[in-house]
Amino acid sequence: MKPLLEVNQIQIAFESDSEEVISVEEVSFSVNPGETIGIVGESGCGKSVTSLSIMGLLGKNGKVNKGQILFGEEDLTKVSNQRIRDIRGNEISMIFQEPMTSLNPVFTIGNQMIEGIKLHLKMNPKAAKEYAVEMLKKVGIPRANEIMKEYPHALSGGMRQRVMIAMALACKPKLLIADEPTTALDVTIQAQILELMKTLQKESNTAIMLITHDLGVIAETADRVIVMYAGQVVEEADVFTLFKEPKHPYTQGLMASIPHLEYESEQRLASIPGSVPSIKHMPAGCRFHTRCPYATERCEQEQPRLKDVQAGHKVRCWLTEEDGLRTNSDQPKEEIFT
Amino acid sequence: MPMLETNIKKDVEPPISHTEIGGEETPLQLIIKRFMKHRLAVAGSILMLLIILMAIFAPVIAPKDPYQVYDEFSAPPSAEHWLGTDQVGRDLFTRLIYASRVSMAVGLGAVLIYTLIGTILGAVSGYFGGWVDIVLMRLTDVFMSFPGLMLILVVVSILGPSLFNIIWILGLLGWPAVARLVRGTVLSLKHVDYVKSGVVLGLSTPRILFQHILPNAIAPILVQATFGIAAAIIVEASLSFLGMGVQPPTASWGNMLTDAQSLTVLTDQPWLWVPPGVMIVIVVLAINFIGDGLRDALDPKTLK
Numbered sequence: 020m021k022p023l024l025e026v027n028q029i030q031i032a033f034e035s036d037s038e039e040v041i042s043v044e045e046v047s048f049s050v051n052p053g054e055t056i057g058i059v060g061e062s063g064c065g066k067s068v069t070s071l072s073i074m075g076l077l078g079k080n081g082k083v084n085k086g087q088i089l090f091g092e093e094d095l096t097k098v099s100n101q102r103i104r105d106i107r108g109n110e111i112s113m114i115f116q117e118p119m120t121s122l123n124p125v126f127t128i129g130n131q132m133i134e135g136i137k138l139h140l141k142m143n144p145k146a147a148k149e150y151a152v153e154m155l156k157k158v159g160i161p162r163a164n165e166i167m168k169e170y171p172h173a174l175s176g177g178m179r180q181r182v183m184i185a186m187a188l189a190c191k192p193k194l195l196i197a198d199e200p201t202t203a204l205d206v207t208i209q210a211q212i213l214e215l216m217k218t219l220q221k222e223s224n225t226a227i228m229l230i231t232h233d234l235g236v237i238a239e240t241a242d243r244v245i246v247m248y249a250g251q252v253v254e255e256a257d258v259f260t261l262f263k264e265p266k267h268p269y270t271q272g273l274m275a276s277i278p279h280l281e282y283e284s285e286q287r288l289a290s291i292p293g294s295v296p297s298i299k300h301m302p303a304g305c306r307f308h309t310r311c312p313y314a315t316e317r318c319e320q321e322q323p324r325l326k327d328v329q330a331g332h333k334v335r336c337w338l339t340e341e342d343g344l345r346t347n348s349d350q351p352k353e354e355i356f357t
Numbered sequence: 358m359p360m361l362e363t364n365i366k367k368d369v370e371p372p373i374s375h376t377e378i379g380g381e382e383t384p385l386q387l388i389i390k391r392f393m394k395h396r397l398a399v400a401g402s403i404l405m406l407l408i409i410l411m412a413i414f415a416p417v418i419a420p421k422d423p424y425q426v427y428d429e430f431s432a433p434p435s436a437e438h439w440l441g442t443d444q445v446g447r448d449l450f451t452r453l454i455y456a457s458r459v460s461m462a463v464g465l466g467a468v469l470i471y472t473l474i475g476t477i478l479g480a481v482s483g484y485f486g487g488w489v490d491i492v493l494m495r496l497t498d499v500f501m502s503f504p505g506l507m508l509i510l511v512v513v514s515i516l517g518p519s520l521f522n523i524i525w526i527l528g529l530l531g532w533p534a535v536a537r538l539v540r541g542t543v544l545s546l547k548h549v550d551y552v553k554s555g556v557v558l559g560l561s562t563p564r565i566l567f568q569h570i571l572p573n574a575i576a577p578i579l580v581q582a583t584f585g586i587a588a589a590i591i592v593e594a595s596l597s598f599l600g601m602g603v604q605p606p607t608a609s610w611g612n613m614l615t616d617a618q619s620l621t622v623l624t625d626q627p628w629l630w631v632p633p634g635v636m637i638v639i640v641v642l643a644i645n646f647i648g649d650g651l652r653d654a655l656d657p658k659t660l661k
Contacts, residue, residue, distance in 0.1 A: 074557060079487065107559035120550040125384070125572045135558040170384060186558070 022049035023193055023226050024073070029086030029096075031065070031072050040298050042068050042081075043250045047325070050194065053224040055217075057241030057258070059232060059273070061295055065250040066230045070196045072096075073228075074113055075103045090194075109139040112187035116199040118180035122171035128155075128182055129167030132189065139190045154185040158215060177208035181215065188219055195220075196228045201236060213240050234277055238262060243331075246270050249296055249306040252325055256332040266334040268311045305337065313338055391654035398650020401643035408640060412457040421448040423455045424606050434628055441628040444616060452608035453632050459609040460640060463524055463593040464586040470528025472582045475535025476571070482536065483543030484566050494540070497533040505530060509592070513601045520603050523596060527589050538581055542574040576655035583648035587641045594637050610637050 031043040043065040050056050058066045072083050073095060088095040090111070095103065107113075115121050123131060132151035136142055142150060148167070155163035158181040171179060180200065187195055197216070201209040217240060220227055229241055237244055237258065244261045246254040246269065254267040265271045275289040282288075293310040296302055302309050308318040317337050325335040392398060411418060420439070430446035432438060440449040482493040509526055516522050546552060547570060555565045596602030597611025605612055610633040616622050617630035 076553070076556065104559045104561065107557055109559055113554075113557040115550050115553065117550055121554050123551040123555075123569055123573070134560070138559060172384070183554070186554075 023052045023090070024050040024228075025087075025089040026069070026073070027087040027089065029069075029072065029088060030084040031068055031077065031081060032084050033077075034080040034082075041084075041250070042298055043072075045325070046247075046250075046252050047086075048245050048252065048255060050226045050228060052193065052226055053220070055220065055227040055229060055240055055242050057229045057231065057237040057244045058247060059234060059237055059244060060247035061232065063295055063298075064247045066247050067198055069247075070113070070198055070228060070230055073196065074107060074111060105139075108135050108187075108192075109190045110192055111194045111196065112190070112192040113196040113198065114180070114183045114187050114200050116202050118176050118183055118203060121183050122179055124171055127168055127170055128174070132167070132182070132186055135186055136189050150189070151185075154189050155182070157219070158182070158185040158188075159211075160185075176204055177211065180204060180208075180212055184212070184215065184219070188223065188225065191223050192225055194226045194228065196230070198230045199232070200229070202231070202233070209236070216240070234273065246273070249301065250298065251306060251335065252333075253307065253335045254333065255325070260329075260332055266328060266332070266339050267307075267336050268313055268338070269307050272310075305335075388654045392650050395646075395650035395653055397646040398654075401646035401650070404639065404643040405647065408457055408643075409461060411454055412461045415454050415458055419451040419454045421451040423447065423451045423608055431622075431626055431629065433626075440632055441626075443613070443629060444622075447606075449613075449628065449632065452613060453610075453636060456608040456610045456613060456633065457636070457640075459520060459597075459603050459607065460590045460593060460637075462520060463527065464590045464644075466524040467527035467531060467589040468582050468585040470525065471531030472535050472578060472585070474528070475532035476539050476578060478532065479536035479539025480543050480566055480571060480574075483540035484547055484562075484570065490540075493536070497536050500530065500533045503530070506592070506595070509596065510599075510601055513596065518596070518601050518604055520607065520609075523593055523602055527592060531585060531589070535578065535581055535585075538577055539574060542577055543570055546570050546573055576651075580648055580652045580655065583644060583651055587644040587648070590637065590641060590644075610634075 026046060026048050028045055028047050029043065030041060030045065032039045032041045034040075046065070046069055048056070058069070060066045068077070068081070071077055072081075073088055073090075075095060075098075077083070083096045086096075090106070093102070095106075098106075122128070129148065129151060132154065133144070133147045136147040136150055137144065140147070140150070152163045152167060155166060160166055160178065160181055166174070166178075166182075171182075174182065184200075195216075200216070201212050204212060213236065216227065219225070227240075229236070231237060241258050243255070243257050245252055246261070246267065248269045254261065254265065254270045256266075261270065262274065265274050269291070272289070272291040276291065278288055291310055296306065296309065302319075303322075304320045305311070305314070305318040305323055308314040311318065315337065321337070323335050323337045323340065325333050326340060328334050328339050424447065426446045427438070427442055427448065428446065429438075430442055431444050432442045432446075434441045438448050438450065440453065443449055443452070478493055478497075482490045508530065509523075512526050513522060516526075543566075552565060552569060555569050560569070593602055593609065594611035594614070597609045598614050600612070600615065602611055603609035613633040614630050616626075617634075622629050
């Protein structure tokens with residue numbers, strides 16, 4: 020199957036006052052139609068920047084230096100402004116983290132819904148309105164007709180995120196980028212929203228790129244997972260493999276730091292020592308070596324490449340390449356990081 | 358454990374209660390409500406409404422012809438001439454009414470022109486940033502560093518004093534303050550999430566700027582414009598007083614005050630200068646009260 024989106028060895032840089040700072044390097048992945056791909060990582064690891072680069076929203080200072088972002092036949096790093104505007108909202112949509120501020124406070128819900136529909140689907144106002152009501156009903160909003168006349172302030176966060184999803188999916192995009200769509204919502208609403216996204220995805224065969232730092236959300240929704248660290252992809256696998264057999268020490272650390280119900284009350288949560296290196300001072304060699312319990316001399320000098328360890332499971336680590344040094348999977352992972 | 362799980366499942370999709378959607382007032386209703394609480398602003402609005410009606414229907418209301426010269430000049434108020442006559446012998450009450458037209462025209466006209474210019478330049482400057490911003494803001498600085506009244510006097514003396522000239526000169530000089538204000542507001546609004554969602558929806562840049570950002574910036578612009586009307590009326594009065602503004606025989610509150618330049622008039626014939634002076638004070642006060650009320654009503658931070 021031909022992938023819908025293919026990100027190919029991109030490097031994204033931002034211009035600061037004096038120098039160019041490289042934020043994302045050698046990132047490659049692909050998204051197939053109808054698939055949900057999760058991107059996880061700590062704050063500042065480049066997951067949002069990667070998604071913004073797909074939408075062409077890096078701003079004045081940011082640019083894709085190398086690599087391609089292939090969407091169908093087109094390279095999104097090279098298309099014209101006019102073309103990218105046609106793609107936005109129509110073929111690729113995006114929903115943001117903060118539903119409370121994502122709707123314009125001075126227009127009614129109806130106005131904002133209809134705007135995108137009229138623009139991309141070229142419907143007349145009456146048809147656009149009917150379609151908007153239909154979309155609102157689809158995302159589970161009661162009294163959709165009346166809500167169309169309401170201003171955003173009258174809606175709760177969960178309702179607003181539903182409206183955002185309705186807007187994003189109105190034009191039946193091929194790809195939906197969801198940048199932490201549930202982070203600002205409370206847990207019960209979170210589950211509802213994720214459920215809703217999954218249902219709508221099945222109906223329309225939309226691919227979803229889910230960006231989050233919540234491994235629970237990933238486990239629940241994603242088919243495939245990409246783990247990013249310090250601007251690079253460190254591991255990529257399908258969701259079951261990743262949770263069962265995380266290969267990269269960073270992924271293992273992430274998994275170990277999830278609290279479990281069966282923990283003793285006195286037990287401390289595992290953590291990864293140290294902090295993410297600043298993008299201005301990336302360590303030489305493997306970017307994780309300063310925090311990695313298995314770091315060797317080689318890790319300090321040479322940068323590992325992202326390599327297949329199994330079909331569909333890629334890891335960027337010397338340990339998995341030199342098979343002998345690999346972590347013993349019998350050893351409980353938690354202990355390594357405590 | 359199984360008990361717990363079923364409980365959790367139930368919790369996952371509760372029916373969305375209708376209390377989630379509050380039946381609150383629309384923002385506009387809220388603003389009107391807040392404005393109504395500002396007594397002085399309401400009084401000012403009523404007064405301004407009356408004065409605007411007076412300006413529009415001047416020919417109907419005024420008892421005499423503003424240009425007709427009567428036999429008695431500088432006559433004190435009487436049954437025939439309610440506020441007396443001026444030094445040429447024209448009915449002062451009638452002229453007072455007609456003069457409101459000049460003030461309204463200058464106030465509204467000049468402010469309309471410069472608010473329009475300032476809003477467009479400020480919005481473009483704030484949204485695009487970069488060299489566009491630098492060029493426009495330096496232009497603004499240059500305009501702001503002109504001594505205003507001096508410049509107006511010079512331009513008027515070159516082009517000749519007339520109502521029309523005053524309106525557009527004030528209009529062309531007043532925009533920098535508005536431009537700065539709008540730029541600042543747009544700067545803070547352009548990174549807001551709903552603007553980003555607009556971009557993500559594929560809307561064009563002018564549409565985002567003028568239809569999504571500007572409506573959210575309207576409050577400070579409106580307040581600034583209101584105070585601007587008062588300021589423009591005062592400048593017109595000053596210019597007319599100096600003889601550089603609206604020229605007689607057209608009546609303006611400013612040129613009616615010119616009579617008060619003589620000491621005898623000032624001390625012995627107060628009916629010549631008190632009424633126009635009072636009118637200026639009343640109108641400017643009323644507008645400023647409206648501005649205060651608007652500012653409080655439109656500021657989301659003032660509670661109720």
